[in-house]
Amino acid sequence: MLARTRPLALLLAALALAAPAAAPAQTQTEPPASEVGHDLGPLYLRAELQNLFIWRNDTDFDRSRPLYDQDGQSSGAFATILKPVFMWNVTDHVRIYYESEIGLNYWSKNNPDQQDALAPDVFTMKQRELWMSGEFLDESLGLKLGYGRFRDPTGLWLNHWIGAAQAWIGEDATRLGLFVGQLPELTHEGIDIRDNNFARDIFVYGARFDMEIERGWRLASALQALYDGHQPGRERWLIVPSVHLEAGEEELEFSLDALLQVGQAEGRTLDGSIQDILAWSGQLHLTWDISEHLKIWPSRLEANALFLSPDDAHAGNGWQHAALHSAKNRSATLMLTEDEIRDWYDNLDERMSGFEGGFYQSRAGLFVGDVDAMWRLAEEIWQLHLVLGAATVLKPENALDREFVGFEADLISVFEVEPYLVFHVAFGLLVPGGAGGVLLNGIDPDATDLLWMAEISATVHY
Numbered sequence: 001m002l003a004r005t006r007p008l009a010l011l012l013a014a015l016a017l018a019a020p021a022a023a024p025a026q027t028q029t030e031p032p033a034s035e036v037g038h039d040l041g042p043l044y045l046r047a048e049l050q051n052l053f054i055w056r057n058d059t060d061f062d063r064s065r066p067l068y069d070q071d072g073q074s075s076g077a078f079a080t081i082l083k084p085v086f087m088w089n090v091t092d093h094v095r096i097y098y099e100s101e102i103g104l105n106y107w108s109k110n111n112p113d114q115q116d117a118l119a120p121d122v123f124t125m126k127q128r129e130l131w132m133s134g135e136f137l138d139e140s141l142g143l144k145l146g147y148g149r150f151r152d153p154t155g156l157w158l159n160h161w162i163g164a165a166q167a168w169i170g171e172d173a174t175r176l177g178l179f180v181g182q183l184p185e186l187t188h189e190g191i192d193i194r195d196n197n198f199a200r201d202i203f204v205y206g207a208r209f210d211m212e213i214e215r216g217w218r219l220a221s222a223l224q225a226l227y228d229g230h231q232p233g234r235e236r237w238l239i240v241p242s243v244h245l246e247a248g249e250e251e252l253e254f255s256l257d258a259l260l261q262v263g264q265a266e267g268r269t270l271d272g273s274i275q276d277i278l279a280w281s282g283q284l285h286l287t288w289d290i291s292e293h294l295k296i297w298p299s300r301l302e303a304n305a306l307f308l309s310p311d312d313a314h315a316g317n318g319w320q321h322a323a324l325h326s327a328k329n330r331s332a333t334l335m336l337t338e339d340e341i342r343d344w345y346d347n348l349d350e351r352m353s354g355f356e357g358g359f360y361q362s363r364a365g366l367f368v369g370d371v372d373a374m375w376r377l378a379e380e381i382w383q384l385h386l387v388l389g390a391a392t393v394l395k396p397e398n399a400l401d402r403e404f405v406g407f408e409a410d411l412i413s414v415f416e417v418e419p420y421l422v423f424h425v426a427f428g429l430l431v432p433g434g435a436g437g438v439l440l441n442g443i444d445p446d447a448t449d450l451l452w453m454a455e456i457s458a459t460v461h462y
Helices: 005-021 434-440
Strands: 038-040 043-054 075-089 096-107 125-136 142-153 158-171 174-183 202-215 215-226 234-251 250-266 275-289 300-308 352-358 358-361 366-377 382-392 406-418 422-430 453-462
Touching: 142 174, 158 202, 234 275, 250 406, 275 366
Parallel strands: none
Antiparallel strands: 038 043, 043 075, 043 453, 075 096, 096 125, 125 142, 142 158, 158 174, 174 202, 202 215, 215 234, 234 250, 250 275, 275 300, 300 366, 352 358, 366 382, 382 406, 406 422, 422 453
């Protein structure tokens, strides 16, 4: 049995060693600025209503017809989402924040006239964020408690809506923060407090430091730990140091994300013994605004490279090298990674991974590289994006010796009809490789048929 105090002891020891260096600050602790919404006295409001259309010619890269195929192989939907946000400013320094998401509601499924709250076609509603925050001692001390969107400095590992308690000290861009939170799971949990305990929970905790370095350089780093005990006999702990570094101003900006995962997990080997964990992930991002230099070329170029470490070729041995990841990154692709127009929860980096304890994990690893070229047209009310991206696995032995996942090309038009009304029109094409077919196809792993899509979004911001 893993000693439950081991992750905490290791983290505290690491913090003690790091303390003399006054290492890095803030843990996603700042509340939204009051001006993000509409001022109604002590209440600030913000809302977003989005209507969507999407159509894809298939859900994988295989056109093999199953024995029963009355519905065909394409997928598509009309859908509506409303995101209301309320923030009550109790005082100038204390506030309550609430955010929900009514949707994703499909026109062909979710019924607004349904009276049975447990029916499968009832309206979908997510209670996303509910927290309080405050700043004290001339804003040098801060506190945030409740449910919220929580990210580690990179966002590649922790990027979840969770319950967390956070505190920080510091001013302006230099802050030191501590946090503890829990990822939701349903092992022996119920409505009554007598049905809840800390025996089968997933904890995350640690410290973070943020600072602004001279000449536009900014640093955010953290030392975090995870204890996952939600499966008896399969307890897991991790120590995760991570760093986000960004530099540049105005025309050229660069950022680097890197993290390491070190730990152990019980019962994961073929003989049921302890498995050691050593994994990593990283991301490079570059933004270049060239609108003032070359009028005939794109107004802005963005490039991104994402790396997720793979496991070795022998599953169930004494080592696990596949990175745990959030499936949220800065790639601009719409199918290989999360669709930024709307997350449809089926991006390929998720579907090619396993899922456990709130995290995705791919034994084959992953590299995604992409470029987003953007033109500002028609007095800048029209933006045209050309996104080109490609993905490979980093361990072909874990994908039947196939390496190439696929090449994606997207054309995205963004129309700002008015400041509060925005239209997106997107067309995408994905040319799969052998690894994509092996990791995704349901019938023929060798099939590599084209996947293409069309998407339209109309969004009103308030």
